[in-house]
Amino acid sequence: MSPPVRRLKSRPITFIFELPTDKLKEFWEGLEKGKVYASKCKKCGQLTFPPTSDCSHCRNQEMEYVDIQGEGEIETFTHIVIRPASFQNHPTYTVAVAKMNSGVKVLAWLTSAKLSNVKVGARVKLAAVQSQDGPSYGFSLVS
Numbered sequence: 001m002s003p004p005v006r007r008l009k010s011r012p013i014t015f016i017f018e019l020p021t022d023k024l025k026e027f028w029e030g031l032e033k034g035k036v037y038a039s040k041c042k043k044c045g046q047l048t049f050p051p052t053s054d055c056s057h058c059r060n061q062e063m064e065y066v067d068i069q070g071e072g073e074i075e076t077f078t079h080i081v082i083r084p085a086s087f088q089n090h091p092t093y094t095v096a097v098a099k100m101n102s103g104v105k106v107l108a109w110l111t112s113a114k115l116s117n118v119k120v121g122a123r124v125k126l127a128a129v130q131s132q133d134g135p136s137y138g139f140s141l142v143s
């Protein structure tokens with residue numbers, strides 16, 4: 001006679017994400033100071049967000065940081081109902097990609113917005129935020 005089959009239905013798994021922040025320390029420090037930095041190549045002027053330590057356009061390694069907070073326009077968005085395991089403790093949320101006035105595109109959470117008011121072409125404001133998980137950035141609708 002074989003032993004009874006035990007079926008595991010679910011169990012909690014804790015993930016710890018360690019993000020390498022050495023090369024982009026100024027970006028993380030900027031968020032704590034209320035700034036949202038993109039990297040700007042000192043050679044060709046390419047603006048990149050999230051910031052990178054090397055220019056993806058010309059491979060130059062001399063970058064500077066530019067605060068890109070301000071307004072932009074939603075190019076696409078989605079409302080997340082089925083959340084990944086790492087966001088199970090958050091209520092449903094909306095993420096959007098907006099083209100900022102500076103020309104760079106940003107993917108961020110869109111908070112404090114009634115879903116029926118979120119549309120492609122709507123104006124959003126990007127700002128640094130202090131969340132329960134630490135410093136971050138997000139969009140809010142411009143009324």
Ligand SMILES: [Zn+2]
Nearest residue numbers: 041044055058
């Ligand atoms: Zn460059």
